[in-house]
Amino acid sequence: MFDTLYKKLQDKNETYITLETTPPHEPLFSPVIDRIAELELHTIVDGFTTTDSPLAKMKYNSLFAAKLLQDRFAKPAIATMSMRDRNKIALQSDLLGANEAGIQAILALTGDPASISDQPKTKGVVEGDSSLLLDIIECFNSGIDYAGKPFKTTPQEILSFAVINSHAKNPKTLQKKMQKKIKHGAKGIITQPVYDLEGAKLLIELLESANKECCNERKKAELILGIFPITKLRTAQFLASHVPGINVPKCWIEELRSASKDGIEKEYEVGFELSKNLFEKIKTLHPKIHIMTANNFSLAKELLR
Numbered sequence: 001m002f003d004t005l006y007k008k009l010q011d012k013n014e015t016y017i018t019l020e021t022t023p024p025h026e027p028l029f030s031p032v033i034d035r036i037a038e039l040e041l042h043t044i045v046d047g048f049t050t051t052d053s054p055l056a057k058m059k060y061n062s063l064f065a066a067k068l069l070q071d072r073f074a075k076p077a078i079a080t081m082s083m084r085d086r087n088k089i090a091l092q093s094d095l096l097g098a099n100e101a102g103i104q105a106i107l108a109l110t111g112d113p114a115s116i117s118d119q120p121k122t123k124g125v126v127e128g129d130s131s132l133l134l135d136i137i138e139c140f141n142s143g144i145d146y147a148g149k150p151f152k153t154t155p156q157e158i159l160s161f162a163v164i165n166s167h168a169k170n171p172k173t174l175q176k177k178m179q180k181k182i183k184h185g186a187k188g189i190i191t192q193p194v195y196d197l198e199g200a201k202l203l204i205e206l207l208e209s210a211n212k213e214c215c216n217e218r219k220k221a222e223l224i225l226g227i228f229p230i231t232k233l234r235t236a237q238f239l240a241s242h243v244p245g246i247n248v249p250k251c252w253i254e255e256l257r258s259a260s261k262d263g264i265e266k267e268y269e270v271g272f273e274l275s276k277n278l279f280e281k282i283k284t285l286h287p288k289i290h291i292m293t294a295n296n297f298s299l300a301k302e303l304l305r
Contacts, residue, residue: 005046016224017290046075092146110130178210229275
């Protein structure tokens with residue numbers, strides 16, 4: 001299952017598309033899975049990701065969600081793990097349990113700060129940034145724990161992923177961050193949402209340079225471009241003003257502003273057309289894409305149609 005996913009990611013001629021799922025603030029993840037099945041999205045994507053309490057808001061566990069997705073659809077799920085909530089003991093314990101359950105792809109995140117949590121007096125753990133988790137995964141893939149103690153049974157190989165901003169005033173800073181993640185073992189680097197073709201081309205060039213700088217065929221990563229469709233003016237304005245590392249072109253905001261004057265339907269129509277056109281162009285340029293729709297799976301289906 002994961003070998004097939006990784007081979008598609010590595011093959012420049014193959015289309016690779018993953019769909020983000022966000023587990024809810026509920027004891028059930030099955031309604032999310034049922035909605036994916038109802039729309040038959042599992043038939044047109046190569047795999048899924050599960051988020052790990054984004055914005056430090058308490059949600060259903062990402063590892064259990066990934067297991068349920070895999071069991072239902074027989075397609076790989078990449079489970080996010082946040083450094084915010086676990087020390088080295090908990091990280092390794094969760095990885096061991098997930099490994100036997102067949103969760104063999106992990107997206108390593110430092111995590112949003114606990115200070116913005118919806119849970120009272122929450123404290124972050126954060127023994128290190130996401131590089132620590134990538135290092136732990138490298139140890140597991142070598143048959144040892146982070147302390148160097150060998151396992152009697154070698155864990156199934158874990159495929160590690162990391163994230164990167166899609167925009168920076170100085171592109172070299174993005175390249176350096178890419179190099180760091182590659183050196184710590186990331187096999188796939190998923191970008192924040194991309195909103196212009198030139199930005200996508202730059203990210204591809206930066207990743208190629210980062211791989212060359214690492215000078216190690218084993219230490220090489222593939223780039224996955226993030227797509228988050230915008231269908232509302234307020235979403236575009238929020239991303240442009242409040243989310244670092246994302247660049248929403250001014251022309252998008254202006255077109256959405258103009259469309260919003262003609263009503264919600266026109267606003268959606270214009271936003272979707274902008275997003276769909278970008279998606280098709282990026283798919284032609286670099287068909288390795290991660291779709292994020294905040295569980296608006298109807299929008300994801302429309303985009304992929």
